[in-house]
Amino acid sequence: MEGVYLSPERNLIEIETAIQKIVSNKRDITGVDFEGPEVAIYSKNLDYLTDSDLIGKIARTIKKRVIIRSDPSIRLPYDEAKNHIHEMFKDIVNIGEIYFDDIIGEVIIHVDKPGMLIGKNREGLNQIIMATKWKPRILRIPPVHSDVIQSIRNVLLSDPKGRTEALKKIGKKIHRREIIRDKIVRITGLGGYKEVGRSSTLLTTGDANILIDCGVSVGNNAPSRMLPRFDLPEFEITNLDAVVISHAHLDHSGFLPYLFKYGYEGPIFTTVPTRDMMTMLQLDYLDIAEKEGKLLPYSKIDIRTSTLHIITLKWGEVTDIAPGVKLTLHNAGHIVGSSIIHLHIGNGKYNIAFAHDFKFSNSRMLDRAIHKFPRLETVVLESTYGNPEDVTPSRSQTENKIAELINNTLTRGGKVLIPVLAVGRAQELQLVLEHLITSERIPEVPIFLDGMIKEATAVTTNHPEFLSRAVKERILNQDDNPFLHPAFHAVNSREAREEVISGYECIILATSGMLIGGPSVHYFEGLAEDERNSLIFVSYQGKGTLGRKINEGLKQVTLKDSNNKTIALNVNMEVNRITGFTGHSDRKELIEYSKRLTPRPKNYLFIHGEASKCRTLAKHVSKIVKREASAPDIGAAIRLY
């Protein structure tokens, strides 16, 4: 199977011939097709579906990921198959809806505890295959209802044909002929170089054009500053082979659906939690832009189309994404599902890792970022906190501080308002508060969650596999989900909000994090004048925001209330800021990471930070690690190999 193929079709024929040589009876194979990065083999022989040795042998021979599917003629009718599944597992898990995908022969089963059904060595899955002749796909019933998960599943389930067609096209693209063996690897910064926002990098190898992240700069209104520089001559949407997304924050994923509006039909590679979270944030971004009468760069239909083209990967899974390019995602420790992107180019000749937003220390929610790779020549690193004065206090200091502020407020009969970003910080705060309550360091008062936090938390709890070892262990093996602690209460109506404001001592987590709209402003309005209450900022406060002004000591505020009447408020509540809950590495951690990277790369590139931070960090790290380090400009093409 070595060598150059003439076309994807020819490639498929050769793959089929190779497979027929491996199996005992070649008539058992009834079809072979590309399915995204995988090769799907259809068979009437059920043994093939469960024989992991055979699957491994085929995969090694054709050098591709293999998936075996049942021939339509042997699959049981829906009702019979459903009955079998209920009979086998009704005492082990709660079974929700069951769907069938006729095209690829999958039965999609919703259960509360997927691990229990799957079993140790996948016995549960094999039992289903043998009994029903359908290949099972197990989806977790979200422990908390999530609208976004529901709608993504609906898109994928309601259009299996669209999804399969998309995957076939993607497969042909990925497995097409590789022409240039001695590749020149170049990257061009399209956004997020010497700045924060609109992160996007184009990587070209001669055979492949890959886009790493596709963000918007939410705070900027001028397109020339807000959007990635897709106007640069080396960028052409229709020439793109693959897009990889590091994490869901809009400055990394917010512009993605635009690609589909302008003709991109290729794959997006990311993790499942990133898929769910970025869809939620993109929908919210459109809603807000529409309400504010701003330019809408794409529509909901483009978000839907992009969903059909997403291929989700687990951490550590190696996948072909374009001719001569393999991708592996690794934990980045920033928000749920956030990944370091590792690309292995030209049979391993060149390896590059993109450590966009990452944290090199443990938080309650996530383990610290991965720093060991099989091979590595170039690393691209964020520099958000790259200045010498960017020092984050230790975790224990930070947790002690918030416990003290909460205790002081509650003792004097006050309420604590914590404005937070919906994705990331909010869930980390929930875990910190849950820990403080269960270890009896703060009293168990109600913790109210308001705004998009509820949805983001629902998505987070649905993906325990992507959380820290400690939290994963509690959720999966001890049936103890910290996000479901009885202290947490969702606030779902205006009346409920009023009750919280006029009620007893409590803690409130509400969006937005900078008091620029959203329920946090409403709570602020209701709580500001009572000196018993307190306001705790846990995230960066942007210039010009109400949060920034209050944090800087503003004592008199005029606001528009919910009836659009202008009101004046005296800020009598206590105001504090805690910096230690950040999802980014601070300067010390950035340097430590640069030093500990294994193997030590030849070349370090610093991006994603103010220009001065990228430059000082590059200079400093270069001295310490004795390697080349630089801070490239937007639009500069850098030849790596």
Ligand SMILES: [Zn+2]
């Ligand atoms: Zn981020």
